[in-house]
Amino acid sequence: MAKRKLVLEDGTTFIGNAIGSERETFGEVVFNTGMTGYQEILSDPSYCDQIITFTYPLVGNYGINREDFETINPSVNGLIVKEACEYPSNFRAEESLDTFLKAKDIPGISGIDTRKLTKRIREYGTMKGMFTSVDASLEESVAELQATPLPTNQVERVSTIKPYVVPGRGERIVLVDFGMKHGILREFTSRNCHVTVVPYNTTAEEILQLKPDGIMLSNGPGNPKDVPEAIDMIQGVLGKIPFFGICLGHQLFALACGANTTKMKFGHRGSNHPVKDKATGNVYMTSQNHGYAVEDWDIDDSVLSVTQFALNDNSIEGLSHKHVPAFTVQYHPESAPGPQDSNVLFDEFLTMIKQHSRREQGTCLNVQM
Numbered sequence: 268m269a270k271r272k273l274v275l276e277d278g279t280t281f282i283g284n285a286i287g288s289e290r291e292t293f294g295e296v297v298f299n300t301g302m303t304g305y306q307e308i309l310s311d312p313s314y315c316d317q318i319i320t321f322t323y324p325l326v327g328n329y330g331i332n333r334e335d336f337e338t339i340n341p342s343v344n345g346l347i348v349k350e351a352c353e354y355p356s357n358f359r360a361e362e363s364l365d366t367f368l369k370a371k372d373i374p375g376i377s378g379i380d381t382r383k384l385t386k387r388i389r390e391y392g393t394m395k396g397m398f399t400s401v402d403a404s405l406e407e408s409v410a411e412l413q414a415t416p417l418p419t420n421q422v423e424r425v426s427t428i429k430p431y432v433v434p435g436r437g438e439r440i441v442l443v444d445f446g447m448k449h450g451i452l453r454e455f456t457s458r459n460c461h462v463t464v465v466p467y468n469t470t471a472e473e474i475l476q477l478k479p480d481g482i483m484l485s486n487g488p489g490n491p492k493d494v495p496e497a498i499d500m501i502q503g504v505l506g507k508i509p510f511f512g513i514c515l516g517h518q519l520f521a522l523a524c525g526a527n528t529t530k531m532k533f534g535h536r537g538s539n540h541p542v543k544d545k546a547t548g549n550v551y552m553t554s555q556n557h558g559y560a561v562e563d564w565d566i567d568d569s570v571l572s573v574t575q576f577a578l579n580d581n582s583i584e585g586l587s588h589k590h591v592p593a594f595t596v597q598y599h600p601e602s603a604p605g606p607q608d609s610n611v612l613f614d615e616f617l618t619m620i621k622q623h624s625r626r627e628q629g630t631c632l633n634v635q636m
C-alpha cells in the first residue's frame with residue numbers, strides 16, 4: 268500500500284497508508300468522537316474544507332449505502348483513521364469506504380495513532396494540516412501551512428443554487444440552506460410539511476413572498492460571520508414568521524439578535540454530547556459538529572433566553588427569543604448520525620407554528636370586531 272504523510276502546522280508528522288483519492292489536500296484538522304456514523308459525517312456539508320479524524324479506531328466496517336448520505340456531494344477535504352476496513356460486512360453495504368472516497372475525490376490516511384493526534388488537537392486546539400508524499404520536505408510543508416490561511420465563505424459553495432420544492436399537505440416551511448444536512452429536510456417531509464428549500468442569500472422579502480408558516484435555518488460550514496446576508500434576512504423576518512435554527516442557523520440567529528460568536532479551541536464533534544435543558548432539568552444526549560459557539564457574556568437578556576447548555580463545558584446550546592416565536596439549538600436534533608433524544612424539537616416547532624397562526628387569526632378577528 269502506498270504511504271502518505273500528514274503534517275500539522277506545528278510540525279507534527281504522522282506517516283500512514285494512502286487511502287481514497289490521490290489529491291494532496293490542506294484543511295483544518297478536527298476530530299469526531301462518534302463510534303458510528305462515518306457515512307453521515309463524511310457527507311455532512313458542515314465539514315466543508317476540513318480534514319476529519321475519527322477517534323473510534325475502526326472505520327468502514329459496515330460500508331457505504333445509498334440511504335445514509337447527508338448530501339451526495341461531500342465537501343470534506345480528507346479523512347484520518349486508525350484502521351480503514353477493506354471488506355465491509357452489512358446487508359445495506361453497497362461499496363467500501365475506499366471506493367467511496369476515490370469516487371468523491373477525498374484523500375485519506377490510515378494506520379496512524381489517532382489517539383495521539385487527538386490529544387495534540389485537544390492540547391493545542393484545531394490546527395491546519397496537509398497530506399503530502401512521504402519524502403516531501405517537512406520545513407517546506409510547515410512553511411506552506413503557516414503561510415496559507417484557512418479558506419472562508421464555504422456556505423456559498425455548499426448551498427443550493429436555485430430554490431426547490433418538496434411538496435406536502437402540511438405546514439409550509441421555508442428551509443434556508445446554508446449547507447443543509449438532508450436529515451433536516453427528512454424531518455419535515457416525514458411530518459407532511461410542504462418544504463421550499465432556498466439558497467443562503469435569499470432576502471427577507473423573497474421569503475415573505477412565499478408566505479411560509481415557519482422558517483428553518485439549517486446547519487452549515489465555516490464562520491457564521493461570513494454570512495452577513497443571512498443576518499439581514501433574519502432581522503427582516505423575525506417576529507413575522509416563527510423560526511427554528513440548527514447549528515449555523517443558531518449562530519446566525521444569535522448574531523441577528525445582537526449576540527456574538529467565537530471560535531472554540533477544538534469544538535464539539537461527536538454523537539454523545541450531554542446537553543441540559545434549563546426549564547425541565549432534562550439532559551439530552553446530542554449529536555454535535557461545531558467549531559464556533561455563541562458567547563454567553565454579552566447576550567442581551569431582555570431579548571434572548573439561554574434555554575440549554577453543554578454539560579461538558581457549559582457553552583450555550585439553546586436560545587429562544589423573549590418576545591417573538593423563535594428558538595434555536597447548537598446541536599443536531601435530526602441526529603444523522605446520533606441519538607434521537609431531541610427529535611421532539613421538530614414537533615415543538617410545528618406546535619409553535621400552529622399557536623402563532625391561531626394568535627394571528629385571533630388578532631384579525633379582534634380587528635374586525
Ligand SMILES: NC(=O)CC[C@H](N)C(=O)O
Pocket residue numbers: 313485486487488489490491513514515516556557558559560
Ligand atoms: N454544523 C454546523 O452547522 C456548524 C456551524 C459552524 N460552521 C461551526 O463550525 O460552528
